[in-house]
Amino acid sequence: MSNVTSGSLARVLAENLQHIRSQLTRLDSQHLARRCGFLKRTPRKIPLTAFLLGLVALSAEVALTLERIAAVIGLAADLSYSKQALHKRLNASVERFLAQVATALFGQLAGDTRVKGWLQPFRRVLLHDSTVEELPDHLANLFPGSGNQRNRKQASLKIQIIADLLRGTLLHCSLSGFTRNDQTASPDILGVARPGDLILRDLGYFTRTVLAALQARGASFLSRFQHRMLVYDLQGRQIDLVRELKTHGRLDRDLLVGAVEPFRVRLVALPVPEALANERRRKARANQDGPYPPTRERLQLLGWNIFLTNVSRTIWPPQAVACVYRLRWRIEMIFKAWKSHLGLRQFNARSAGLLRLSVMIKLLFCALVYRFCNALELLGEGQRHVSLLRLARIIGQSACLFAAAVVRLAPEQWLEYHLSRHLFYEQRKDRKNFFELLAQVCAP
Secondary structure: OOOOOHHHHHHHHHHHHHHHHHHHHHOOHHHHHHHHOOOOOOOOOOOHHHHHHHHHHHOOOOOOOHHHHHHHHHHHHOOOOOHHHHHOOOOHHHHHHHHHHHHHHHOOOOOOOOOOHHHOOOOEEEEEEEEEEEEOHHHOOOOEOOOOOOOOOOEEEEEEEEEEOOOOEEEEEEEEOOOOOHHHHHHHHHHOOOOOEEEEEOHHHOOHHHHHHHHHOOOEEEEEOOOOOOEEOOOOOEOOHHHHHHHHOOEEEEEEEOOOOOEEEEEEEEEOOHHHHHHHHHHHHOOOOOOOOOOHHHHHHOOEEEEEEOOOOOOOOHHHHHHHHHHHHHHHHHHHHHHHHOOOOOOOOOOHHHHHHHHHHHHHHHHHHHHHHHHHHHHHOOOOOOOHHHHHHHHHOOHHHHHHHHOOOOHHHHHHHHHHHHOOOOOOOOOOOHHHHHHHHHOO
């Protein structure tokens, strides 16, 4: 990125923020809010555009309280807004509303992807994955966690994300308890996928019916093979996959998978180094108490990387399948950047409503930085590549500057606003503050 100056970097950020403000102005937020149940009548005081702009400005901050959120929304609207008024809005509908706002904002900020080679045939490359965070136990009824031997109720938050790898855009997000596992969430992709898309997901989302539905609508997929699944040749005869692999060393065949309503798919199996295969087997044997203890057949199959796809050989040779699947690890870097540097772990869990609001505010920030990373990468034209982790750290450390830029204030104006409203002790009859006590002690 030798031809990129600090001024051009700042310009890209400014352009992205301006684009977001423009999108918020054009967004039919009232329609979205009514559809989600977040708004039942025309807002009397705070316009929804200002409400959303305030949330975007807040998204870089760590400690989100009702008072703080209400203050910044009021700043964006140039009106006073109380934390009591905000509290009345905090129900399950706020999650649905902000999820749709996030995807409307960051699902449309898409530019030229300049992708060639094995990904060129696809309109979008969609990554679908989830991340889990522990919650205080008092939220266990709304966000149930995993079971434990003492039958103590635990709480966990699971965040499902679908993102476009090529454009750096967020297409879907949802919150649930840990008990809604990835396989249950697998059909979420059907609400997003379009003809020409490529979907990359791990084994947790493996569902034959969902893969068949994706193929029926003209989307492509690439998934790991589920070792427990039976495979058949195109005439319906069951295949001993271990024997086939030992005989041929590798495989690239069209097969039928599943005992009920077999589904035609391309299976690609490529051998892995013996040291890696042995390490996989060691870990599998160590998990004997899991829900699916390793069988002899599964241990043998761990000597290969086995994939299922509906992308034809004319588009992908076998080596392309493994290479493209490695791109799925991008979602792990995305989650690491969001949690380590953008405060996704630092939500307010005092109540379910405040939890939903603070998580969705953080996701707005995460989605913006993810998009910004791709915009900077295009600016550099491949000379030097942008690190999402480093970008997240820099922007995460500049929360006040980011917030001031969103609401178009100079940093000193942002500081002056918050000092003037939050600098002083509250007037309380039941206790004295330090300076009142000092004045009392020093009185003649």
